[in-house]
Amino acid sequence: MRKKIVAGNWKMNKGFQEAEELIEELISLFEEQEVKSEVILCPPFTYLEMASDYAQEGYFHIGAQNISPFPAGAYTGEVSASMLESMDITHCIIGHSERRKYFNEDDKMLTAKVNQALMHKLVPIFCVGEALPEREAEKHFEVVRRQVRHGLFHLDTNEFQKVIIAYEPVWAIGTGVTATPAQAAEMHAYIRTLITERYGAEVAEATMILYGGSCNAKNAAEIFAQPGVDGGLIGGASLDAEEFHSICKQA
Numbered sequence: 001m002r003k004k005i006v007a008g009n010w011k012m013n014k015g016f017q018e019a020e021e022l023i024e025e026l027i028s029l030f031e032e033q034e035v036k037s038e039v040i041l042c043p044p045f046t047y048l049e050m051a052s053d054y055a056q057e058g059y060f061h062i063g064a065q066n067i068s069p070f071p072a073g074a075y076t077g078e079v080s081a082s083m084l085e086s087m088d089i090t091h092c093i094i095g096h097s098e099r100r101k102y103f104n105e106d107d108k109m110l111t112a113k114v115n116q117a118l119m120h121k122l123v124p125i126f127c128v129g130e131a132l133p134e135r136e137a138e139k140h141f142e143v144v145r146r147q148v149r150h151g152l153f154h155l156d157t158n159e160f161q162k163v164i165i166a167y168e169p170v171w172a173i174g175t176g177v178t179a180t181p182a183q184a185a186e187m188h189a190y191i192r193t194l195i196t197e198r199y200g201a202e203v204a205e206a207t208m209i210l211y212g213g214s215c216n217a218k219n220a221a222e223i224f225a226q227p228g229v230d231g232g233l234i235g236g237a238s239l240d241a242e243e244f245h246s247i248c249k250q251a
């Protein structure tokens with residue numbers, strides 16, 4: 001049986017004090033009502049140390065939103081997987097569509113990031129998803145197949161089993177337009193078929209696949225109830241403690 005996971009991607013939001021307030025508010029909500037799902041908070045790099053101190057209370061894990069494809073050295077502005085490992089960070093979002101789009105992260109770079117993460121015991125939350133023109137041209141399966149294959153299928157079975165996949169149709173991210181539950185279920189099933197072909201049915205059954213894209217407290221339950229949907233990667237709605245807690249409760 002796969003567990004449910006809810007990860008909050010704060011992106012580039014909140015000042016330090018606001019970030020700390022959000023975490024404290026979340027902790028009091030988790031104290032009032034515990035949730036069954038595993039919760040991962042992904043704040044900006046600058047708040048990771050503060051957030052990982054709060055994670056000691058046991059309500060959530062902490063993930064980074066990005067890592068360097070390089071191990072160490074003269075790469076100004078970069079943060080390496082080994083640095084995150086030394087701070088007890090457990091997860092890392094890799095291949096988010098905003099990084100693919102605004103920072104030109106291509107398949108080759110993402111492969112290097114996945115390798116760095118696994119080398120340093122970080123669980124990659126590997127994002128895939130098609131843009132609107134690709135869905136309209138009925139190329140969504142082809143696009144996701146390429147992203148999954150190039151980003152992950154070089155891994156051996158043991159390494160692959162450590163990865164979480166997030167299906168995030170780009171047209172649903174931050175737009176208020178959610179994939180229909182049927183569209184999410186269809187793509188999750190397709191990704192599991194790809195994994196079956198490469199690693200076998202048992203590994204495919206055990207792989208965690210999250211949905212992301214305008215998920216909120218109102219639509220989470222229906223999406224999370226879809227077969228093959230193991231929880232969500234939540235952007236905007238993770239910036240409000242009550243809304244995020246409500247989403248976590250529904251997973």
Ligand code: PEP
Pocket residue numbers: 009168172173174175176212213214215233234235236237
């Ligand atoms: C995301 O950025 O991963 C995301 C799903 O954003 P939103 O929930 O705001 O659409």
